[in-house]
Amino acid sequence: xxxxxxxxxxxxxxxxxxxxxxxxxxxxxxxxxxxxxxxxxxxxxxxxxxxxxxxxxxxxxxxxxxxxxxxxxxxxxxxxxxxxxxxxxxxxxxxxxxxxxxxxxxxxxxxxxxxxxxxxxxxxxxxxxxxxxxxxxxxxxxxxxxxxxxxxxxxxxxxxxxxxxxxxxxxxxxxxxxxxxxxxxxxxxxxxxxxxxxxxxxxxxxxxxxxxxxxxxxxxxxxxxxxxxxxxxxxxxxxxxxxxxxxxxxxxxxxxxxxxxxxxxxxxxxxxxxxxxxx
Amino acid sequence: xxxxxxxxxxxxxxxxxxxxxxxxxxxxxxxxxxxxxxxxxxxxxxxxxxxxxxxxxxxxxxxxxxxxxxxxxxxxxxxxxxxxxxxxxxxxxxxxxxxxxxxxxxxxxxxxxxxxxxxxxxxxxxxxxxxxxxxxxxxxxxxxxxxxxxxxxxxxxxxxxxxxxxxxxxxxxxxxxxxxxxxxxxxxxxxxxxxxxxxxxxxxxxxxxxxxxxxxxxxxxxxxxxxxxxxxxxxxxxxxxxxxxxxxxxxxxxxxxxxxxxxxxxxxxxxxxxxxxxxxxxxxxxxxxxxxxxxxxxxxxxxxxxxxxxxxxxxxxxxxxxxxxxxxxxxxxxxxxxxxxxxxxxxxxxxxxxxxxxxxxxxxxxxxxxxxxxxxxxxxxxxxxxxxxxxxxxxxxxxxxxxxxxxxxxxxxxxxxxxxxxxxxxxxxxxxxxxxxxxxxxxxxxxxxxxxxxxxxxxxxx
Numbered sequence: 001x002x003x004x005x006x007x008x009x010x011x012x013x014x015x016x017x018x019x020x021x022x023x024x025x026x027x028x029x030x031x032x033x034x035x036x037x038x039x040x041x042x043x044x045x046x047x048x049x050x051x052x053x054x055x056x057x058x059x060x061x062x063x064x065x066x067x068x069x070x071x072x073x074x075x076x077x078x079x080x081x082x083x084x085x086x087x088x089x090x091x092x093x094x095x096x097x098x099x100x101x102x103x104x105x106x107x108x109x110x111x112x113x114x115x116x117x118x119x120x121x122x123x124x125x126x127x128x129x130x131x132x133x134x135x136x137x138x139x140x141x142x143x144x145x146x147x148x149x150x151x152x153x154x155x156x157x158x159x160x161x162x163x164x165x166x167x168x169x170x171x172x173x174x175x176x177x178x179x180x181x182x183x184x185x186x187x188x189x190x191x192x193x194x195x196x197x198x199x200x201x202x203x204x205x206x207x208x209x210x211x212x213x214x215x216x217x218x219x220x221x222x223x224x225x226x227x228x229x230x231x232x233x234x235x236x237x238x239x240x241x242x243x244x245x246x247x248x249x250x251x252x253x254x255x256x257x258x259x260x261x262x263x264x265x266x267x268x269x270x271x272x273x274x275x276x277x278x279x
Numbered sequence: 280x281x282x283x284x285x286x287x288x289x290x291x292x293x294x295x296x297x298x299x300x301x302x303x304x305x306x307x308x309x310x311x312x313x314x315x316x317x318x319x320x321x322x323x324x325x326x327x328x329x330x331x332x333x334x335x336x337x338x339x340x341x342x343x344x345x346x347x348x349x350x351x352x353x354x355x356x357x358x359x360x361x362x363x364x365x366x367x368x369x370x371x372x373x374x375x376x377x378x379x380x381x382x383x384x385x386x387x388x389x390x391x392x393x394x395x396x397x398x399x400x401x402x403x404x405x406x407x408x409x410x411x412x413x414x415x416x417x418x419x420x421x422x423x424x425x426x427x428x429x430x431x432x433x434x435x436x437x438x439x440x441x442x443x444x445x446x447x448x449x450x451x452x453x454x455x456x457x458x459x460x461x462x463x464x465x466x467x468x469x470x471x472x473x474x475x476x477x478x479x480x481x482x483x484x485x486x487x488x489x490x491x492x493x494x495x496x497x498x499x500x501x502x503x504x505x506x507x508x509x510x511x512x513x514x515x516x517x518x519x520x521x522x523x524x525x526x527x528x529x530x531x532x533x534x535x536x537x538x539x540x541x542x543x544x545x546x547x548x549x550x551x552x553x554x555x556x557x558x559x560x561x562x563x564x565x566x567x568x569x570x571x572x573x574x575x576x577x578x579x580x581x582x583x584x585x586x587x588x589x590x591x592x593x594x595x596x597x598x599x600x601x602x603x604x605x606x607x608x609x610x611x612x613x614x615x616x617x618x619x620x621x622x623x624x625x626x627x628x629x630x631x632x633x634x635x636x637x638x639x640x641x642x643x644x645x646x647x648x649x650x651x652x653x654x655x656x657x658x659x660x661x662x663x664x665x666x667x668x669x670x671x672x673x674x675x676x677x678x679x680x681x682x683x684x685x686x687x688x689x690x691x692x693x694x695x696x697x698x699x700x701x702x703x704x705x706x707x708x709x710x711x712x713x714x715x716x717x718x719x720x721x722x723x724x725x726x727x728x729x730x731x732x733x734x735x736x737x738x739x740x741x
Contacts (some may be wrong), residue, residue, distance in 0.1 A: 023448055023455030026680025026692075027462040034697035034727065036680075044657070044680060048689070051651040089616045089652055090312045124652050184651045185687035 024187055047186040054189035056085055059126040061155045067133045071140055074152035078102030080159050088158040096162030106170035114151035117173035121159035125181030128192040131215055131222050132179045138226035161195045168200025175236060176200040191216050196232055198242035208243040301347040305587035306330035307410045309627055313575040313588045313618035331411050335377030342403045348584045353535045354545055359401050359597045368399030376407045383420045393424050397640035402593035405635040417634040418670035424637040428605045429564040431502045432708040434471050434673050435642050440705035441674040442696045444469030447476050447685035451484060453491055459679050460495060465720060466693035467727060468677030470711035471606060474506040478685055485509050486522050493523035502710035506569050511543055511551045518554040526569040526605055527555045533594030536582025552602050566605035573610040574628050575618030593635045600641055607641045612649035613688055622659025625649060629663045633672055644674035648690040664691055668699040
């Protein structure tokens with residue numbers, strides 16, 4: 001085969017669809033007739049099956065508490081008002097509100113009034129929470145060294161991002177950080193998102209949050225996410241705000257400008273970049 | 280205005296005939312999760328069919344007298360009312376919604392008759408009649424309407440199925456985008472548009488992407504057009520910089536409030552279209568807009584005014600047709616299961632959207648797609664793609680392996696387009712078809728040439 005026509009000067013880059021290194025897209029798949037080959041069709045089916053399983057895989061709070069080590073020992077486990085997965089998927093409003101026993105449990109806690117409440121939420125992929133311990137192992141000591149008072153973590157099932165507002169409010173926390181499983185893609189079923197909200201209370205809008213997305217070893221690695229979140233939390237506390245005005249003055253481009261800060265699964269999200277839509 | 284209720288059949292019908300149109304439309308809508316989320320759906324299967332029966336008896340004139348969203352409160356309503364063509368409506372003016380369905384499906388209503396009626400049909404009338412149509416009705420009726428648009432290629436002709444080549448990349452890497460473009464061209468995709476969803480909002484990067492696409496099209500003399508799907512305000516800036524913008528993209532919705540959530544209003548869309556026209560890149564037809572829509576967008580931005588999502592989707596087409604678009608694309612399954620729960624609901628919505636758009640005179644395409652938290656898979660997409668191909672859809676998406684690695688959802692692949700063309704005996708846009716053969720990418724019978732041998736012949740034209 002002769003060389004592809006990549007020698008011409010100018011902007012147009014090398015034309016080598018075989019070169020899958022330049023894109024994670026499924027290029028150069030080959031065909032049989034007009035159809036995909038057996039291998040390609042089954043590889044796709046496997047990736048989709050993994051993503052589907054991730055959406056429906058239940059959260060195991062005990063294992064998570066174990067993985068969090070000492071920091072997890074006083075964790076409270078709560079659930080949203082979306083009692084099962086089907087309800088969770090069709091009623092985002094219910095996924096953003098605490099079941100009654102959760103309100104009572106949080107209101108009775110001794111560590112109310114902390115600087116930061118941490119919520120570990122299943123969202124659309126409970127598997128993503130596997131990356132939370134590595135992130136918190138860096139972030140928590142750093143915040144504590146800065147003098148932050150941290151509430152014991154809250155583990156939340158069938159949770160949307162907005163559930164953090166009610167949790168933060170019940171705990172009387174100044175800030176809430178929600179670590180939540182993002183909508184699984186075919187490439188990765190375990191991307192973790194982090195949403196930060198100043199002065200959490202029921203009814204906060206997504207424009208009032210900051211988001212760091214695609215946290216996983218092959219995406220934004222947990223140590224790098226910890227750096228970014230440390231910066232965002234510090235600035236949010238110093239300037240007493242979160243959301244668009246905070247983002248505008250931070251260099252979020254380096255942490256992935258595809259992160260949706262305020263977008264549910266709308267066409268606007270389509271324009272802006274990946275919709276993680278656990279919110 | 281004639282507001283006589285239809286014939287009263289029983290007590291429940293009496294209730295429906297005194298019901299406002301907005302509620303009646305919602306109750307009559309085939310079941311979908313978004314209307315349930317909004318608390319608008321019928322509460323039983325019988326209630327839904329009863330509402331359809333009552334809706335069938337409503338005079339079309341009532342839709343002119345009773346906007347589902349008040350004229351004073353919504354500029355989309357004002358657009359719909361003020362641009363209504365009474366002359367085109369005259370032949371329909373005596374009809375009920377049920378009569379309208381019967382007429383649409385009759386042999387009297389050929390493509391020319393339907394096209395002539397389009398300016399007299401409001402989006403709400405289109406939505407209403409779609410609600411009393413079965414899937415086969417939606418397909419057969421849509422297949423009668425040809426909405427042909429022209430730029431470098433001609434899209435929407437009978438016997439043709441075009442595609443948007445969607446070469447997205449998670450970081451807008453030029454080499455990565457090019458790899459997907461070449462892969463798509465090799466597999467016969469891209470005759471409607473080569474359109475990138477950029478990951479970035481950065482204006483300089485958007486300008487580079489615009490230049491990249493224009494250069495590829497120019498260098499290989501590809502009879503297609505380019506689009507960088509960014510916000511309309513960014514595109515206006517790109518045009519002001521003199522960048523080679525073929526098509527202006529914007530997501531639109533069916534209410535003023537939902538459009539505001541997208542950061543647009545009608546005046547801004549007019550400004551954008553004027554800016555694109557000033558470049559003179561498509562002087563023949565003046566079709567320079569590319570709109571995307573999708574059921575549920577108004578509810579998701581809290582601007583649905585208690586109207587059902589399918590009626591609001593039709594109103595988005597009311598917005599689109601004021602701007603003579605080159606392409607309109609309903610991104611049907613992207614929004615998620617809280618609006619369209621499963622494959623069945625997505626398939627129904629895709630057929631409704633295509634029908635309503637065509638009835639209103641729009642060059643409708645469809646992103647046959649779903650997300651991973653939907654109860655849907657590629658088998659459902661095969662069904663919808665096949666049905667839309669049979670119904671004469673103007674274009675569908677071509678994504679490498681159906682897996683959009685930037686937007687994280689699944690659409691249709693380059694192979695899927697070839698499948699639909701092969702099964703349904705459809706061909707690419709004529710200019711593009713000739714180009715494929717000229718470049719040796721297809722043989723004289725229109726079949727793809729094997730393997731990678733075709734690639735070296737994708738050589739610069741100059």
